[in-house]
Amino acid sequence: MRRLLLAATAVAALAACSSMHSAAPAASAEPVRVYAAGSLREALTNIAQDYEARTGQKVALTFGASGLLRGRIEQGEPAQVFASADTDHPQRLAAAGGWQAPVVFTRNQLCALTSDRVNATPDSLLATLLDPQVRVGTSTPKADPSGDYAWQLFRRADSVRPGAFATLDAKALKLTGGPDSPPAPAGRGTYAWLMDEGRADVFLTYCTNAVAAQKEVPRLKVVQLPDNLRVGADYGLGVRQGAPAAAVRFAQSLREPAAQKVLQGLGFGAPG
Structure with a gap:
């Protein structure tokens, strides 16, 4: 009887195992x-x-x-x-x-990636972006949502400082994300490469991109947007x-x- 019970238990276990394997999607x-x-x-x-x-x-x-x-x-x-x-x-x-x-x-957030020559804080970021001497890099709107989010920031900026949208819309450099944007060299991150090349003083991009760029080029700085400019x-x-x-x-x-x-x-x- 003991042997019969053990055999029955083994058969049941094998059947359960077989059922589990057959249920798993191939x-x-x-x-x-x-x-x-x-x-x-x-x-x-x-x-x-x-x-x-x-x-x-x-x-x-x-x-x-x-x-x-x-x-x-x-x-x-x-x-x-x-x-x-x-x-x-x-x-x-x-x-x-x-x-x-x-x-x-x-989800993600927009951040500012800055060169080591720019001393910006969340509170001073808008003034930095509006500075005529500061080159502001973005991705390309409509082709890349990162560019669309940058223009959302510009519209928010206009409610903080009237006229800011026109200034930022005119000066923003669409450096990536477009159909003709040059790719980064092999082994380089796009934003670290563009900032390393000196193509912009401040680049508006996703916080995840900014952090990755700073890991690649440690002298770069990541600045969070203030609450009144924040774009998710x-x-x-x-x-x-x-x-x-x-x-x-x-x-x-x-x-x-x-x-x-x-x-x-x-x-x-x-x-x-």
């Missing part, structure tokens, strides 16, 4: 095709590597300015997941049909309608604890 032979904002490069590269190791599912990552990526998708490129630095670009895909409405999966960025995640189950699973994983730990470890905010 990895697709085709990679999940993810188009993502350039500011997500380090985070999503790390997340995808971990995801591949855990699931066996390959992930193909394409990075760039969100507006330019949206244009490429509209022209027929086969993205299955779109991780944008705003919600507007994935929402435009959804409005045109063929994509699900985006959900916010992480909600990152939107869209999935193509009819995308393979593997793509849906990867998109879902970006809101789960493992991915969120990577994002927040690099300075991104929780989706809320």
Whole structure:
């Protein structure tokens, strides 16, 4: 009787194990095709590597300015997941049909990255930006949400100091994020390279980009925006309608604890 009970227990355990394995989704032979904002490069590269190791599912990552990526998708490129630095670009895909409405999966903030020749604090930042001798670098509006967020800052500045918008709109240097913007040399971060080259005295970019640039070029400084100029960025995640189950699973994983730990470890905010 004892041997019969042990055998029955073993059979039940094997059946449970078999059931668990059959329930686990199989990895697709085709990679999940993810188009993502350039500011997500380090985070999503790390997340995808971990995801591949855990699931066996390959992930193909394409990075760039969100507006330019949206244009490429509209022209027929086969993205299955779109991780944008705003919600507007994935929402435009959804409005045109063929994509699900985006959900916010992480957040960011705008910061000022300054050269070591600029002595700016949050309280003096607006005066620094308006100084005729200070060159202000931005990304390219409409092509890259980082540029759109910079122009939001300019509009906020106008409510603090009338006329500031016109001054900043005229002087801002659109140094990256556009269709003709030169890429950084291999192994260099875009913002560290541009500041190292002396292309701007202050660069308005995401705080995560600014911190990464300072790690690469320690003499650079990161200045937080004052409350009256603060601009936040909600990152939107869209999935193509009819995308393979593997793509849906990867998109879902970006809101789960493992991915969120990577994002927040690099300075991104929780989706809320």
